[in-house]
Every structure is written in structure tokens, then in C-alpha cells.
Amino acid sequence: MARKPRFPRKVDRHVYPGPEYRFSKAKIGLTYQDSKPDFPRQPNAPERAPNVLLVLLDDVGYGWSSAFGGRVAMPTAERLARSGLKYCQFHTTALCSPTRAALLTGRNHHSAASGVIGEIGTGYPGYTGIIPKSCGTIAETLQQNGYGTAWWGKNHNVPDNQTSAAGPFDNWPTQRGFDYFYGFIGGETDQFRPALYRGTEPVEAGRTPEEGYQLTRDLADDCIGWMRQQKSIAPQRPLFLYFAPGAGHAPHQPPLDWRGRHQGKFDQGWDAYREEVFKRQIELGVVPPDAKLTARPAEIPAWDSFDDEQKQLFSRMAENYADFLSHADHEVGRVVQALDDLGELENTLVLYIIGDNGSSAEGTLTGTLNEMLTLGGYAPDLQQLLDRQDEIGLPGTSPHYPVGWAWAGDTPFQWTKQVASHFGGTRNPMIVSWPREITEGGGSRFQFHHIIDIAPTLLEVIGITEPTMMKGTPQKPIEGVSLAYTFDEKAEDAPSTRTTQYFEMFGNRALYRDGWMASCRHGRLPWQTVGTADFAKDRWELYDLRGDYSQAVDVAARHPEKLRELQDLFMVEAAKYDVLPLDDRFIERADVTLRPSWFYGRKRVTFYSGMTYLPEGSAPKTNNISYTLTVGADLPSEGTEGVLVCVGGDMGGWSLYVKDRRLVYHYNFFDMERHEAVSDIEVPTGRVELKLAFTNESDTLGGPASARISINGKDVGHVAIPRQCRGRFSTECMDVGMDSRSPVSRGYLDRGTFPFTGRIEYATFDFDLEVANRELTPEERLEQHVRLD
Known part of the structure; x- marks a missing residue:
């Protein structure tokens, strides 16, 4: 007799939204007295449907959490592991937004057009960063089936060129199945001065770090408040909660009151740390007893190759990261406890995914105090790091x-x-807890699964069929498979339902098939963001994972036929899922002009006062090109001051402002070098024309430039800029009339947003220098005069 499914399907719907309500129970007579009313019904979730708390941390590898043998205290992860299951062969895509797209849609990242992060998206089907409407999100399906849906934290799945106030907003959370969103858009944000949005509107944090503000804490507060509100109003409605803090992605910034909690725990260095953690992992049963500890690559220096002062610096960087990550776990714990206090935890399926990829190597060989510097392909100054080590994380x-x-x-x-070719990039811890259904507390699971398997798992356990039509768009079949069978207490040795999975990122690629894995690490090292490599010179490796948990022994020479089979299968999967063309470029793809936007191809752009919070990815390009900026302004008094136009913040950017009656242009090269032109005359009161002429002086990305400022047509200052930012200045924005986030220039560090106290009539960028530098015609001068009036 066939075994009864543990989670029988109760809702057999494939098309969303459903048909318009027909009032089938209504009776319509001549008047209400001989009529019978009926009402359209709210969609109801299947009976006993659980709440879902989906937690996704950022940039956390397999060996950090105390629940998996690491030295970072994560008591919430340990608590959930004691009542649930630890997954020890769970995989991500090796990068942020690709993993998140795969998680939300149940499709491979290239199928969801998210082969890389949106900031370097390109015009190929697998790489635009625009999740197709044919890849509906799990939230869209749950929303149509009676769930309240909300998202807190990092959203790295809005296309980089669609983040301005002009939208379009059809790929923002509130248009992709989420009733509510509170968080930030993009790869990272400052934890003390975050670029926050509620829905699609930018909002301010409202408190300072000294007052206790830190983003993860804020997200948890908001999440708890929203849950309480929802359960007070509609206690019967289950919730889908997606909690995705920025931790532990850079910037590593724990709250000020959490600093120092891991002091001394990393003094042994990274070589000894791996040996110590590996031993503990075997004791905990999160790696098999016959697993091997893989060797350190030659490209990574030994701990003992550094002197004592450098070791102290590196230990403090690890301590700071550990404080940051441990605090994030604490805030997850507050959310879990709030569910418990509401009486909801028993029937809440918690999926705690500890990292959307492996640990980040983007800090270079020596670490950095400015991640934007290293992402731009520049090496930090080690002596500067040593001199400023007390500032780490502030x-x-x-x-x-x-x-x-x-x-x-x-x-x-x-x-x-x-x-993506090796598990250091793709294998992440996952803990699943559901007290009502998972009775084997503390168990481990070693079935091979992937991030695309989460969405179909939720559909199965809730009891909903896979959509075939969503909002008028036929749906791609979900490419994941459910792992709900592993919830059974007898499933420890059950064979994995995932038998094949490809991996690819920046040309690093692999193919898993039935316990074998072919792997190819390609070219550029992950801490080198500039340059490409020859694909023809790639070397493939082969691993028999049936007895080699950690990819420690390359058996390619012994099994050339198997290697060839898997290489060929990779190409089949690559063609099937839009992986091609392979592309290993990083910073070269950060050019905003590679992605069409509202400013694409425009030679002249005029902004007006009040244009603030325009994200850099959706703003006009102002690096590695020449342009002029002309500001028509009214300075009513001698005390008028403030920012006219700026891009970026304290991590990098530029600002044109008035202070102490002088016009100032400030170029902040990643807080390592600062270059400034100050007018040699005072800015007059009344209506003036202030101009910045920025000249790119090299065909090389990041080469030298110069800037000249003028007042009413008279040159008043000049500065040489030896090197430019190659890609992005920061994770901040362009503003007219203020500096809305962190200050670009220390010259107004104590002035808050330093709003301009006069009146800005216009701020015009000219990117066609032939037009910008020629003498204006009388008609054009009249036009400018009219604008000033």
C-alpha cells in the first residue's frame, strides 16, 4: 500500500490571481427584501498552514557559527539546532543577489536573470539582474493563498538601474508578493547611517549610533512590531517573514555596545583556527568523521608570515566581524522569541540559512577600513590600517x-x-526548526541540496501547487526539488532527491551529478576585481564526494572519462539555464552606462533643489568621464552655505558646496586621499552661476583627472586628482541641496546633512563638452536668465 504523503496537497490552483468572484450564492430580486447577499471571500491559507520565518544572513561561511564548530557565539542558531535539524550539504550560488533570486523564485540564478549582482549586470538573458515575470516569487504565491508577507533587510534584487524615485517599481518587494518592506536596496549599506526604504519611499533611521542605533537592531524592532500588529488584527492568518539583515557583509559594524565581546578569540591566526574548528566540527557531527581538512592555497599567505603588529591588526578585524555576526544572531533570536511570546513558534517553520555564500575574500590580503576601495581594485595602505586599528568598526x-x-x-x-567551483564559495549551514512537525531535535542531514529547493519545500509543506500562470504571465517550471522528506525522523540516510546541480560565477564553474563533482576555478582571484583570464587555459578537477566530503582529493587523472562526462553535462546545463556567455569581468562591468537607465545617452541633465536620495547606480555617471556642472543659485545673505550637489559619502565621492563664503569642490578617494579646490574669492550674495569643470585625463579606468571651479564665469580654483574611483564611489546617492547620508567632506562633518540655506534654481550636467564649453548664444543666455528668474 502506498504511503500517505506527510504533507498532502489541499489547494489545487495553478493560475494566480484566481478568477473574479461570481457571487454564486447571491440571490438578486427586485429589492433587498427579496434578495440574498453574498461577499467575495478573502483568500484563506490551507488548514494548519504554518507561519514561515526565512532568515538569510550575508557572507557567512561554514566555519564561523558556534552551531557548526566556529568561534562566533550564535546562541540562537544553537537553540534552533537543538529543536530542529542541521543541514550539512546545503548549497548557495557563491554570490549575494544570485542566491537571493534563486531562493525567492525556486529557479537557478541564471534562469532568474541574476547570474551576477545587479551592479554589474549585462545585456544577456542570464545576467540582466531583472527577475523575469515568468519567475514568480514564493511570496507572490503565498500572498495569493492567504498569507501576510513581509521582508526586512537586504534587497539585492531590484535592478541596479531601477532604484530611483522614477522607478519602475515592478521589481520592488511590494510588487513581487510582499505586503510590506523595510530595508535597503543593493549589496550593502552603512549599519549606522543606512540607506533605508519603507515600501518604495526613502526614510531616515532617526537615531544615532551613540543613542544605540544599528541597522540589524532596527530591523528586528520593526519586524517584531509588524508581527504583533498582524496577529492582533488577523490572528488566524499565517505569516511569511523574510528576515535578511546585512550582517555579516561589509561594512562590519557591530553596535557600539557589542564591541569587544570576542576579544582574544582569534589570536591563534587563521591556520590554527581551521585546525581547531575542523576538530570541533567532527565532534559536533556537522562533517563526517572521515572528512579531510583541505590545504591552504598558495595564493593565501600563512599566518606566521606576518609580524606581531600585523597579526594584532588582523585579529582585531576578525574580532570585529565576530561581534557583528554574533549581534545579528542575537537579533534573530529576538524575532524568534517574539513568535514564541505570541504563541506562534510551535507552528512556525524556521529556516535559518547562515550565509548567502561562503566567507568574503573581498577585503584583500591585509584587510581594509574601506571596502569600496578594495572593490574598486585598489590595495589599502597597510601602515594606515595599523595606525587606525582602534577605529575598526566605528x-x-x-x-x-x-x-x-x-x-x-x-x-x-x-x-x-x-x-562557485568549490564548497568554500557555495556550502552554507542551514538550520530548520518546526516544533509541531520536526521531532528529531539536534539531528543532522547530509543530503545534497541547493538554495532553489527552498521554494518547492514551502509549497509542499503548506499544501499549495506550483503556479503555471502568475498575473497573466506563463511561469517557468520551478527548478528546485522539495527537501521536506528530510524532516522525517527516519530520513537521516534517505537518498537525496537532488541528483544534478550546476554552479557558475565569474567563470568559476562546476557540475554535481550523483555524488561526483567536476570543478574549475577560473582565473581572477576573488580579492582581485580588475582583469580577466583566458578560458582556454582552464584546468578542471574531479572529486568523488561519496567519500570526499570537502573536495580534498582531485581524482581527475584517475577518471578522465567521468570528468569528460561531467564537463559535457555542464555545457548542457549552461545552455538550458542561460549561463552563457561566460564572463569573468568584475569592475569592468560596474559602469552604469552598461545598463539602460533614465539617464542613458543624455548629453544634458538638469536637476532642481529637493532632488535627493538618487542612488548612484541610477544616477548619471560622474567618474572616468569629463563633464561640467553648472549651478544657478541665489545667496540671499553673507551667511548662506551648504551642499549644492554631491555624490557618495564618507567612504568615497565628491561634493560641491559653499562654506565660509567660499566655493569648495572636494574629491574623496575612498578616505585614503582627499583633493580639494577652494575658491580664491568669496562667493557674492544674490544670484550667481557656480560651475565645476571635471576633466578625465586618461583612457585608463581610474586614471588621473582635474577639476576647475568658477564663479560667474571667472576661474577661482583648480585641483589635480592623481587617481579616480574605477567603479562606484560608495553605496550612497546623489543629492542636490544637501548631503543626505554620510558626509563626503570632513569640512562639514559636524553640520549634519549640511543643507544649502540659499536657493538652488537648477543644477545642470553637460556631458557633451563641445556644447558645454562653447560660448552660449543670446537665446540660450536668455533661457538661463529665465530659469534664474
Whole structure:
């Protein structure tokens, strides 16, 4: 007799939204007295449908959490593991937004057009960063089936060129199945001065770090308040809660009152840390007893190759990261406890995914106080790091630990984030807890599964069929498979339902099939963001994972036929899921002009006062090109001052402002170098024309430039800029009339947003220098005069 399914399907719907209500129970007579009313019904979730709390941390490898043998205290992860299951062969895509797209849609990241992060998206089907409408999200399905849906934290799935106030908003959370969104858009944000949105509207944090503000804390507060509200109003409606804090992605910024909690715990260095953690992982049963600890790659320096002062610096960077990550776990714990206090935890399916990829190696070999510097392809100044080590993690810094700690955080595997060919980039801890259904508290599962398997798992356990039509668009079949069978207490040795999975990121690629894995680490190292490599020179490796948990022994020479089989199968999967063309470029793809936007191809752009919070990815390009900026302004008094136009913040950017009656242009090269032109005359009162002429002086990305400022047509200052930002200045925005986030210039560090106290009539960028530099015609001068009036 066939076994009865543990989670029988109760809702057999495939088309969303459903048909318009027909009032089938209504009776319509001549008047209400001989009529019978009927009402359209709210969609109801299947009987006993659980709440779902989906937690996704950022940039956390397999070897950090105390629940998986690491030295970072994560008591919430340990609590959930004691009541649930630990998944020890669970995989991500090796990068942020691709993993998140796969998680939300149940499709492979290239199928969801998210082969890389949106900031470097390109015009190929698998790489635009625009999740197709044919890939509906799990939230869209649950929303149509009676769930209240909400998202807190990082949203790295809005296309980078669609983040302005002009939208379009059809890929923002509130248009992709979420009733509510509170968080930030993009890869990262400052934890003390976050670029926050509620829905689609930018909002301010409202408190300072000194007053206790930190983003993860704020997200948890907001989440708890929303849950309480929902359960007070509609207690019968289940909730889908997606809690995705920025931790532990850079900038590593724990709250000020959490600093120092891991002091001394990383003094042994990364080599010894891996040995220590590996031993503990075997004791905990999260790696098999016959697993091997993989060797340190030659490209990563040994801990003992550094002197004592450098070791102290690197230890403090790891301590700071650990404080940051531990605090994030604490805030997840507050959310879990709030569900318990509401009496909802028993029937809440908690999926705690500890990292959307492996540990990040983007901090270079020595670490950094400014991750935007290293992402731009520049090496930090080690002496400057040593001199400023007391500032690590404080407001005004954007720290990231050295590559060695990323490798250590991925114990026992090879490599790190970005390297999709090896488990250091793709294998992440996951803990699943559901007290009502999972009775084997503390168990481990070693079935091979992938992030695309979460969406179909939720559909199965809730009791909903896979949609075939969503909002008028035929749906791609979900490419994941459910892992709900592993919830059974007898499933420890059950065979995995996932038998094949491809991996690819920046040309690093692999193919898993029935316990075998062919892997190819390609070219550029993950801490090198500039340059490409020859695909023809790639070397493939082969691993028999049936007895080699950690990819420690390359058996390609012994099984050439198997390697060839898997290489060929990779190409089949690559063609099927829009993986091609392979592309290993990083910073070269950060050019905003590669993605069409509202400013694409425009030679002249005029902004007006009040244009603030325009994200850099959706703003006109102002680096590595020449342009002029002309500001028509009214200075009613000698005390008029403030920011006219700026881009970026304390991590990098530029600002044109008036202070002490002088016009100032400030270029902040990642807080390492600062270059400034100050007018040699005072800015007069009344109506004036203030101009910045920025000249790119090299065909090389990041080459030298110069800037000249003028007042009413008279040159009043000049500055040479030896090197430019290659890609983005920061994770902040362009503003007219203020500096809305962190200050670009220390010259107004104590002035808050330093709003301009006069009146800005217009701020015009000219990107066609032939037009910008020629003499204006009388008609054009009249036009400018009219605008001033």
C-alpha cells in the first residue's frame, strides 16, 4: 500500500490571481427584501498552514557559527539546532543577489536573470539582474493563498538601474508578493547611517549610533512590531517573514555596545583556527568523521608570515566581524522569541540559512577600513590600517577582514565567496526548526541540496501547487526539488532527491551529478576585481564526494572519462539555464552606462533643489568621464552655505558646496586621499552661476583627472586628482541641496546633512563638452536668465 504523503496537497490552483468572484450564492430580486447577499471571500491559507520565518544572513561561511564548530557565539542558531535539524550539504550560488533570486523564485540564478549582482549586470538573458515575470516569487504565491508577507533587510534584487524615485517599481518587494518592506536596496549599506526604504519611499533611521542605533537592531524592532500588529488584527492568518539583515557583509559594524565581546578569540591566526574548528566540527557531527581538512592555497599567505603588529591588526578585524555576526544572531533570536511570546513558534517553520555564500575574500590580503576601495581594485595602505586599528568598526569606517580569515571561515573547504567551483564559495549551514512537525531535535542531514529547493519545500509543506500562470504571465517550471522528506525522523540516510546541480560565477564553474563533482576555478582571484583570464587555459578537477566530503582529493587523472562526462553535462546545463556567455569581468562591468537607465545617452541633465536620495547606480555617471556642472543659485545673505550637489559619502565621492563664503569642490578617494579646490574669492550674495569643470585625463579606468571651479564665469580654483574611483564611489546617492547620508567632506562633518540655506534654481550636467564649453548664444543666455528668474 502506498504511503500517505506527510504533507498532502489541499489547494489545487495553478493560475494566480484566481478568477473574479461570481457571487454564486447571491440571490438578486427586485429589492433587498427579496434578495440574498453574498461577499467575495478573502483568500484563506490551507488548514494548519504554518507561519514561515526565512532568515538569510550575508557572507557567512561554514566555519564561523558556534552551531557548526566556529568561534562566533550564535546562541540562537544553537537553540534552533537543538529543536530542529542541521543541514550539512546545503548549497548557495557563491554570490549575494544570485542566491537571493534563486531562493525567492525556486529557479537557478541564471534562469532568474541574476547570474551576477545587479551592479554589474549585462545585456544577456542570464545576467540582466531583472527577475523575469515568468519567475514568480514564493511570496507572490503565498500572498495569493492567504498569507501576510513581509521582508526586512537586504534587497539585492531590484535592478541596479531601477532604484530611483522614477522607478519602475515592478521589481520592488511590494510588487513581487510582499505586503510590506523595510530595508535597503543593493549589496550593502552603512549599519549606522543606512540607506533605508519603507515600501518604495526613502526614510531616515532617526537615531544615532551613540543613542544605540544599528541597522540589524532596527530591523528586528520593526519586524517584531509588524508581527504583533498582524496577529492582533488577523490572528488566524499565517505569516511569511523574510528576515535578511546585512550582517555579516561589509561594512562590519557591530553596535557600539557589542564591541569587544570576542576579544582574544582569534589570536591563534587563521591556520590554527581551521585546525581547531575542523576538530570541533567532527565532534559536533556537522562533517563526517572521515572528512579531510583541505590545504591552504598558495595564493593565501600563512599566518606566521606576518609580524606581531600585523597579526594584532588582523585579529582585531576578525574580532570585529565576530561581534557583528554574533549581534545579528542575537537579533534573530529576538524575532524568534517574539513568535514564541505570541504563541506562534510551535507552528512556525524556521529556516535559518547562515550565509548567502561562503566567507568574503573581498577585503584583500591585509584587510581594509574601506571596502569600496578594495572593490574598486585598489590595495589599502597597510601602515594606515595599523595606525587606525582602534577605529575598526566605528562609524566612518567600512571594515573587512583579510583573505586568510575568509578562508578560515570556510573550514573545512577550499576557497571562498565568488568561487562557485568549490564548497568554500557555495556550502552554507542551514538550520530548520518546526516544533509541531520536526521531532528529531539536534539531528543532522547530509543530503545534497541547493538554495532553489527552498521554494518547492514551502509549497509542499503548506499544501499549495506550483503556479503555471502568475498575473497573466506563463511561469517557468520551478527548478528546485522539495527537501521536506528530510524532516522525517527516519530520513537521516534517505537518498537525496537532488541528483544534478550546476554552479557558475565569474567563470568559476562546476557540475554535481550523483555524488561526483567536476570543478574549475577560473582565473581572477576573488580579492582581485580588475582583469580577466583566458578560458582556454582552464584546468578542471574531479572529486568523488561519496567519500570526499570537502573536495580534498582531485581524482581527475584517475577518471578522465567521468570528468569528460561531467564537463559535457555542464555545457548542457549552461545552455538550458542561460549561463552563457561566460564572463569573468568584475569592475569592468560596474559602469552604469552598461545598463539602460533614465539617464542613458543624455548629453544634458538638469536637476532642481529637493532632488535627493538618487542612488548612484541610477544616477548619471560622474567618474572616468569629463563633464561640467553648472549651478544657478541665489545667496540671499553673507551667511548662506551648504551642499549644492554631491555624490557618495564618507567612504568615497565628491561634493560641491559653499562654506565660509567660499566655493569648495572636494574629491574623496575612498578616505585614503582627499583633493580639494577652494575658491580664491568669496562667493557674492544674490544670484550667481557656480560651475565645476571635471576633466578625465586618461583612457585608463581610474586614471588621473582635474577639476576647475568658477564663479560667474571667472576661474577661482583648480585641483589635480592623481587617481579616480574605477567603479562606484560608495553605496550612497546623489543629492542636490544637501548631503543626505554620510558626509563626503570632513569640512562639514559636524553640520549634519549640511543643507544649502540659499536657493538652488537648477543644477545642470553637460556631458557633451563641445556644447558645454562653447560660448552660449543670446537665446540660450536668455533661457538661463529665465530659469534664474
